Amino acid sequence: MTATLELPTPETAHEAQEALRELSPLATRRARRHVRLRADGDNGASVVVPRAAFDLFLEILGQMANGNAVTIVPIHAELTTQQAADLLNVSRPFLVSLLEKGELPHRKVGTHRRVLYADLAAYKRAQDQRSREALDELTRQAQELGLGY
Numbered sequence: 001m002t003a004t005l006e007l008p009t010p011e012t013a014h015e016a017q018e019a020l021r022e023l024s025p026l027a028t029r030r031a032r033r034h035v036r037l038r039a040d041g042d043n044g045a046s047v048v049v050p051r052a053a054f055d056l057f058l059e060i061l062g063q064m065a066n067g068n069a070v071t072i073v074p075i076h077a078e079l080t081t082q083q084a085a086d087l088l089n090v091s092r093p094f095l096v097s098l099l100e101k102g103e104l105p106h107r108k109v110g111t112h113r114r115v116l117y118a119d120l121a122a123y124k125r126a127q128d129q130r131s132r133e134a135l136d137e138l139t140r141q142a143q144e145l146g147l148g149y
Contacts (some may be wrong), residue, residue: 009062016064027058075121077108078114087120098123 003118008016011143024060035054048144049057063070071081071087079087084104085095105119142148 007069008067008069013065013067016061020061020065023058023061027055043094073117075118079117079118081113081115084115084120087117100123120135 029046033051034048035051036046036048062068073087081095081099082092085092086096089108095104095115099106099113099115104123106113106115124129
């Protein structure tokens with residue numbers, strides 16, 4: 001369901017940065033639907049990669065270059081409450097309270113709750129939007145009061 005990489009070592013982060021630097025020019029050619037990658041070695045095998053997969057690969061390299069671990073979650077995946085809490089960066093009890101208040105859809109499998117990743121992503125987008133709106137309002141108030149924002 002998910003694949004998680006451990007935190008990259010400094011050497012791996014450097015390699016990811018170099019790979020990103022080499023591959024980034026290919027990302028500017030948006031008209032292409034595919035990218036052909038060729039492997040070093042005796043046979044020089046090449047493979048055609050769909051554009052969307054290549055863009056995700058660049059994002060993974062960028063995160064690794066910054067020293068971040070990367071998790072890949074299919075959009076239709078069902079997550080445990082702990083996995084969902086980890087993705088929202090909240091505690092599991094806080095996430096369970098959201099489920100119990102009906103703020104986040106879920107289903108029960110026996111006694112265990114499961115959350116669809118798509119629902120979790122929609123909740124996070126809505127929360128992020130509310131945060132941006134609150135920040136905009138605080139900025140507006142600070143400007144009205146002449147606080148230099």
